[in-house]
Amino acid sequence: MLEQVLIQYLPLLILLVVTFFTGRIIERRHYKSILKWEEEFSRLRHTSIGRRVNGGAGVTESRLVCGEAVVSVEFFRWFVGLLHSMFGGAMREYESSLDRARREAILRMKQSAAGASAIVNVRIEHTPISYGMSRFSGVEAIAWGTAVYKDTEI
Amino acid sequence: MYISNVESIPGKRVVKHHGMVTGSTVRARFFLVDFGQWVKGIFGGELRGYSKLISDTRQQALDRMTAQAKELGANAVVNVRFSTSTVSLGSSELYAYGTAVEVADA
Known part of the structure; x- marks a missing residue:
């Protein structure tokens, strides 16, 4: 009896164990690359304020820049989240994916604004995505702002 | 065509x-x-295929918006906003909107 139950749920168990490790490894690598890029782009500031540059003197060029990223929630975290949502409380397991998607989107936005002195009026929007099976399986984040080029440092 | 998301x-x-x-x-x-x-x-990580999808979607939405602005005789679009949603599984909808204006050197 116990054996039968074990065999029946073995694929689920294997999937949980495997995705636990793959999720952790991928997360760590992603954060490593995010931190590296953030360091690289730390000179290019971005702000959610837009009014300050209105009329801006010395602005030679300005254009819209965007960045987007889709980050998935691996099976393990999704499963834990499913149980968690029944009992309530802070769902920490989804926060990592959200955070990574947002930061990656901002970094890609900065990447497309090479040479700019600042990015102003940055807005971020995200949508949960679901595909394959109808469940929450990831998050897409899109960040956009106005890259401002000045001949003098702000 | 100038595009910005400030006023x-x-x-x-x-x-x-x-x-x-x-x-x-x-x-x-x-x-x-x-x-x-x-x-x-299932295994986690970034879904590059879908990142590209959103990138293409955004570009097309912006192109359609600027085409409309050109038709009106504007040379800039200001206060551009995006709104995204998932219409059905595996597809992405993106809506771009802004105000078409004519600008001149200050």
């Missing part, structure tokens, strides 16, 4: 308003890509 084009002066212009599009990827992304999603 004017920095360093320029708005001389005429042409009203709101919009561009929206719904796109999806080839079903084999969907399957690949689904498998990738």
Whole structure:
């Protein structure tokens, strides 16, 4: 009896164990690359304020820049989240994916604004995505702002 | 065509308003890509196939918006906003809207 139950749920168990490790490894690598890029782009500031540059003197060029990223929630975290949502409380397991998607989107936005002195009026929007099976399986984040080029440092 | 998401084009002066212009599009990827992304999603990490989808969707929505602005005779679109949603599984909808204006050197 116990054996039968074990065999029946073995694929689920294997999937949980495997995705636990793959999720952790991928997360760590992603954060490593995010931190590296953030360091690289730390000179290019971005702000959610837009009014300050209105009329801006010395602005030679300005254009819209965007960045987007889709980050998935691996099976393990999704499963834990499913149980968690029944009992309530802070769902920490989804926060990592959200955070990574947002930061990656901002970094890609900065990447497309090479040479700019600042990015102003940055807005971020995200949508949960679901595909394959109808469940929450990831998050897409899109960040956009106005890259401002000045001949003098702000 | 100048595009910005602040209320004017920095360093320029708005001389005429042409009203709101919009561009929206719904796109999806080839079903084999969907399957690949689904498998990738189980193990976690970034879904590059879908990042590209959103990038393409955004570009097309912006193109449609600027085409509309050109038709009105504007040379800039200000205060651009995006709104995204998932219309159906594996597809992405993006709506771009802004105000078409005519700008001149300040």
